[in-house]
Amino acid sequence: MDLNVLIVGGGIHGVGLLHDLASRNVKGVHLVEKNKISSGTSSRSTKLVHGGLRYLEHLNQWGLVYEALHERALLLRLLKGIVTPLPFVLPNFKGDKRPPWVIRIGLFFYDLLSGDGGLPSASPLNKEDIIKFAPYLNQNKIENEMISAFLYYDAQMLDDVIARIAAEAAVKLGASYEENTTVTEVKQIENGFKVTIDSNGNKKTVTTKYIVNAAGAWCNENLLRWGIVPKITCLLNLGTHIIFKPEAVPHAEINNCAATLIQELDGRVVFFIPWFGQWLYGTTESILSTEPSHIKYPQSDKDYLMHTAKETLNLVDAEKNISEIFCGVRCMPLNQANRITQIDSKWMDDIYNSPFYVKQLDKNISGLSRETVINETVPGLISIYGGKYTTYRAIGEKLGSYLSRKLHIGSTTGTHLAENWFLRELMEEKPEIFKSSASLRQN
Ligand SMILES: Cc1cc2nc3c(=O)[nH]c(=O)nc-3n(C[C@H](O)[C@H](O)[C@H](O)COP(=O)(O)OP(=O)(O)OC[C@H]3O[C@@H](n4cnc5c(N)ncnc54)[C@H](O)[C@@H]3O)c2cc1C
Structure with a gap:
């Protein structure tokens, strides 16, 4: 398989980008999720589609509140009954x-x-x-x-439902995804990457021009397992x-x-x-x-x-x-830049105690920004850190626009258009995806 973009992680940021790229008519976009779509944080939120009233206490977060409030209005209109x-x-x-x-x-x-x-x-x-x-x-x-x-x-939402609808809408627009599938190896090659994908024990190799590591809390773990030094430290x-x-x-x-x-x-x-x-x-x-x-x-x-x-x-x-x-x-990205250039093999036994995951903070967690950090960890490999569910579509749009420009394919996004959500068809074809699943939140 020759891909343009391989997305790792089927949380809301991963499927949001999948949906965005598909709505731009960018071909060769595939997503892998190691469990089920939205089985990570994206089914375990407070389920608010909100600007975040309390973030107004921090002047540097007003831009985020503004963007989130505008996304709230859009999602209320697009996803009636789900938001x-x-x-x-x-x-x-x-x-x-x-x-x-x-x-x-x-x-x-x-x-x-x-x-x-x-x-x-x-x-x-x-x-x-x-x-x-x-x-x-x-x-x-x-x-x-x-x-x-x-x-x-x-506003409030069925968080896991939105992620599943976005994934299915992306499929209708020509993208693809696989569950119970993970990336075990990443090698940099000329013009991209050679990647080993493990799907229920079956291994295959694909090449891709871009990788988007949309793995939430697992972002830095993935990078370390792929032999790539993370640039962002998180909590x-x-x-x-x-x-x-x-x-x-x-x-x-x-x-x-x-x-x-x-x-x-x-x-x-x-x-x-x-x-x-x-x-x-x-x-x-x-x-x-x-x-x-x-x-x-x-x-x-x-x-x-x-x-x-x-x-x-x-x-x-x-x-x-x-x-x-x-x-x-x-996953909350911290401002402090790390200067580490090499992976120490002893970190691999206990990645979550490596220097890329901070264990203590000298200030209150609620004061940390909820902004999304998009980091090109190595050329062609982009990691998404932090962020709010509410702003996922806007993040997908920014990253989708960047990738489409880099690849010289695709048009403008269509995720703000009701026709690119296929709600009526999906309700008939896959009614089960419209029900929030308690079992997702428990595993
Ligand atoms: C307690 C809590 C409450 C929140 N409440 C709100 C709220 O009310 N409103 C709001 O706007 N935001 C809220 N948020 C924030 C929001 O939920 C998150 O920002 C968002 O869900 C993160 O999505 P994600 O796609 O980045 O990560 P995730 O949803 O965690 O997705 C990452 C996915 O990557 C997969 N993965 C990881 N590694 C691999 C691999 N190697 N191969 C394949 N797949 C892999 C994981 O299985 C996972 O499914 C809340 C967050 C928390 C923690």
């Missing part, structure tokens, strides 16, 4: 890190940056409204400790979510409820979200220094979430009504 509007209640309690005036200013700019994003603007809420929108909040806390509250809008950030059954809030009309963003006393932010008929609660932030596959949620994360739920929420039989706990790992 849906989500009202948020934002209460301010005595002692919260961010006082009401900071929240008010933040919401003003959030609306301003959204432009005409198709969602209502933020507004103040009184206590009666809160009971209507968020009947699961602890009423005593609202009566005695709440200073103010606001209602604002964002693996683990987040845990609990899904509660609807019975946890028995008297609520779940589909009419708003989500709540809660600021914890230690400065962390957690979300309680009505998510397609269930309640989603998380996230926490801790550093992971082991292989990011098959990880179980840390008990300390569950304890933290159950403790904060008890303080702020009014859940019935919380423990009994847990239907699922899952965790996901985010």
